Amino acid sequence: MPVDGSAESRAESRAESRAEGHAGGPSGAHVEGSDIQIRVRGVSKSFGAKNVLDGVDLEVLRGESLVVIGGSGSGKSVLLKHLIGLLQPDEGTVEVDGVPLGSLSSRELTDFRRRFGMSFQEGALFDSMTVGENVAFPLRRQTLLGKSEIHHRVQECLELVHLEGVEGKMPSELSGGMRRRVGFARALAVEPEILLFDEPTTGLDPITTAVIDEVILEIHRATSSTSVTITHDMASAFRIADRVGMLYGGRIVALAPPEDFRTLEDPRVQQFLQGLTDKQMASSHRGPAHRAAGRTPIEP
Amino acid sequence: MTAAAAEPKPAKASAVRSLPTPLERFFREIGRFFHILRRVLTWTFRPPYDFRQLFQQMVRVGVESVPVVLLTALFTGAVLALQTFTTLARFGAERWVGSLVALSMLRELSAVLSGLMVAGRSGSAMAAELGTMRVTEQIDALEVMATDPVHYLMVPRVWAATLTLPLLVTIGDLVGIVGGYLVAVVLLGSNPVAYTESTFQFMELNDLFSGVIKATAFGLLIGVIGCQKGYYTQGGAEGVGRSTTQAVVLASISILITDFFLTKLLF
Numbered sequence: 001m002p003v004d005g006s007a008e009s010r011a012e013s014r015a016e017s018r019a020e021g022h023a024g025g026p027s028g029a030h031v032e033g034s035d036i037q038i039r040v041r042g043v044s045k046s047f048g049a050k051n052v053l054d055g056v057d058l059e060v061l062r063g064e065s066l067v068v069i070g071g072s073g074s075g076k077s078v079l080l081k082h083l084i085g086l087l088q089p090d091e092g093t094v095e096v097d098g099v100p101l102g103s104l105s106s107r108e109l110t111d112f113r114r115r116f117g118m119s120f121q122e123g124a125l126f127d128s129m130t131v132g133e134n135v136a137f138p139l140r141r142q143t144l145l146g147k148s149e150i151h152h153r154v155q156e157c158l159e160l161v162h163l164e165g166v167e168g169k170m171p172s173e174l175s176g177g178m179r180r181r182v183g184f185a186r187a188l189a190v191e192p193e194i195l196l197f198d199e200p201t202t203g204l205d206p207i208t209t210a211v212i213d214e215v216i217l218e219i220h221r222a223t224s225s226t227s228v229t230i231t232h233d234m235a236s237a238f239r240i241a242d243r244v245g246m247l248y249g250g251r252i253v254a255l256a257p258p259e260d261f262r263t264l265e266d267p268r269v270q271q272f273l274q275g276l277t278d279k280q281m282a283s284s285h286r287g288p289a290h291r292a293a294g295r296t297p298i299e300p
Numbered sequence: 301m302t303a304a305a306a307e308p309k310p311a312k313a314s315a316v317r318s319l320p321t322p323l324e325r326f327f328r329e330i331g332r333f334f335h336i337l338r339r340v341l342t343w344t345f346r347p348p349y350d351f352r353q354l355f356q357q358m359v360r361v362g363v364e365s366v367p368v369v370l371l372t373a374l375f376t377g378a379v380l381a382l383q384t385f386t387t388l389a390r391f392g393a394e395r396w397v398g399s400l401v402a403l404s405m406l407r408e409l410s411a412v413l414s415g416l417m418v419a420g421r422s423g424s425a426m427a428a429e430l431g432t433m434r435v436t437e438q439i440d441a442l443e444v445m446a447t448d449p450v451h452y453l454m455v456p457r458v459w460a461a462t463l464t465l466p467l468l469v470t471i472g473d474l475v476g477i478v479g480g481y482l483v484a485v486v487l488l489g490s491n492p493v494a495y496t497e498s499t500f501q502f503m504e505l506n507d508l509f510s511g512v513i514k515a516t517a518f519g520l521l522i523g524v525i526g527c528q529k530g531y532y533t534q535g536g537a538e539g540v541g542r543s544t545t546q547a548v549v550l551a552s553i554s555i556l557i558t559d560f561f562l563t564k565l566l567f
Binding site: 113141187 | 348433436437438440441443444445446447448
């Protein structure tokens, strides 16, 4: 994949941002002075009677790979859809490079989304199109590239996700892991500044999961884009993240680089990391760790 | 902060409040219909113009509906001739069968029955297709790729239904008249010349146009309702099934109600 001048400068900016962001400490929810690309402030969202997000605050640094973990139904996908304006918050704001998404008209928002690429949980490939047509779709709709240029770009994107030679196949002929990688290729096609990955490894075997993680890392290295990934796969999260955040009870309750995240004493984090039931957690709290459990990196 | 404190707040009272009443649901559907219609009309004139999609949809809605519309029209014309012939023969008025069949087909039956058949065939297909795209996040994917789903999915479907239904109805008019002729002349032994003369004796161009105008309105209803129900689908495979059923029921009822008002307006 060609990395142009702007991509290089984004890569430098990313390195600087990481240095500044990490200097902010392991909690890192608010990283003053850093190059913040996405800022989520007090976002709440309810569906009927259910409060899914309850005042989420989150900042995503330019060029970083942020992974948000959380249990099933904790609102991770809902949060991700707020970042790209697919859902509007009941309260709070989402800003991308200082532009509040809520202030944009539907047409402005449509144009603004050209800066994003998003891969969906099951790929969300158009089942009436071939793999090649799927990857070419954003190029045809958003660029003025000719047929041969589009074909060339489709090949490049498919190579990047290690799927050469499948452009003539229909999505129904692919395995789950392949469909997701095609989804990555489609998200990458227009070289977006921000990549969003929705549960990229859920339901896949460990080997395919590792392949997907490797592809995400390669994409990140090659494009220097900012990425936000949501998952409940801990191994995957630690492999690909610059910072890991945890969504619990509708809020981000912990946010830290992977190596610090593992050592957080927050019981909610530890319960998730260790995969304990509430009962197991309650019995473990009777031990000495319980006394230290009150210390949480971010008090929501 | 404890884990328990961070749990989502239960809101039983709001759960009861959030259930829409039938009246609220009715007005919500009406609101959605006009919202979709307005967006379709707005997006129609914005580039890029996807004529390939339009022609594809015209084939699916129009060309592929030809057999079912022809059969419906043929047998409607035939049964109309059969019923009216035996009734009118009781007071010696069987020579008016041709006029009755022709005017009924042109002014009313061809448009309404073709509309109902296309609602069942294509309206349901639109709702199912868009509904499946909704629950499998394909519509979200379109939005993410800076493509408005109304522009890409609905504009071609709504225009395909609006443009092809009048053509189908015109063919249906002709086939219905042929059906009536076959029964009256071949089966019941009417004089072919007298029957043909009777068919065209009272026919005016306005009769044909009124059917075509009705068909255009029905096509628009089928397209918008099919897309609307699909677009707002919720809840997986069950939701797609529900949307599909609702699309057919709502489009059929809308056709019958609109037919009454258009008939009042046009004649």
